[in-house]
Amino acid sequence: MSHLKDGPESDKHMLRRELLAVRNRLTTDDVREAAAGLAEHAMELPELARARTVAAYVSVGSEPGTLALLDALHARGVRVLLPALLPDNDLDWGAYAGEGSLARVQHGGRMALFEPVGERLGPDAVADADVVLLPGLAVDGRGMRLGRGGGSYDRVLARLENAGARAARVVLLYDTEVVGHVPEEAHDRPVHAVVTPSGVRRLT
Template identity: 70%
Template sequence: MSLPELAEAAVVAAYVSVGAEPGTRELIEALRLRGVRVLLPVLLPDNDLDWAEYAGRDSLAKASRGLLEPVGPRLGPDAVQEADAVLLPGLAVDERGVRLGRGGGSYDRVLERLDRAGHEVALVVVLYADEVVERVPAEPHDRRVTAAVTPHGIVRFAREPGERDRSGPRD
């Protein structure tokens, strides 16, 4: 909650953690109670993501693949463009800020959608400390994240020389 990108956000696109992922439910609820509009993903059949507003713990229902999704009205895939910060799941992130996802491409589409709109947004991956590694495989379309939040603290990533700052505020 003290991460500036979250502390200053009016709208946060987040996700409900599953399985062994670091827990996000308490953070999502704390953001909502602070008055932040929290958008959660709804997995579409083609692995793209629609979005719906989180309205509290009772507003989640079990969905495919063991996911919990919001039951409210669907806002469309472009709703993520309203976010000031996006919390991303991942398997790892490297010292360059390159995130390794699960390989389904859902969040690659989200990040591409944000790029196409020219949307300035903080990208924060939620991981365990040992998932911040020296190097992960990178593809040309990969977008670097602003920071990683782990149970041990925050890790920030520097931009490459000449890279446009598309990740929001930094401290």
């Protein structure tokens, strides 16, 4: 039987388990209500108001809902890029053209994801975004984000850094997921802001 070592990785594992347990108790109505608040507050972000290209994602399960936000951005004429998971857990990107432009894709034994149909733009397309909206499970006041552990968005953040991209990095969470401390590892990169159903918070 394998044991996780003590340290940030083990701490992340425990925190991840606790947060997912809370999310799993949310009802469909909870998720729907949160999605409306999330979209409303996100659209008030000055960075999104100015953005021509936004990299986002389609929420699944009990994640804070993003479809209302995607549609609001698309209706405003913003170019919205959505990820498609590659076999090595990296992300390719495609353009969003409304809910009809999504396909449900099953990746092995994991949860099915909704991905853009049509042309694939390559993993580096994210560097064109003015704002990158990130999924997560928690964030702290320093902007350290806890993801699900797959590493896909660690690669995205590293790619943005390597490209010298100035994209605003914003994580979308529930109110209770802004926490006192997220354990960090050497590869972790901070985000600039968090949007929750009750508002926007800038992070240092």
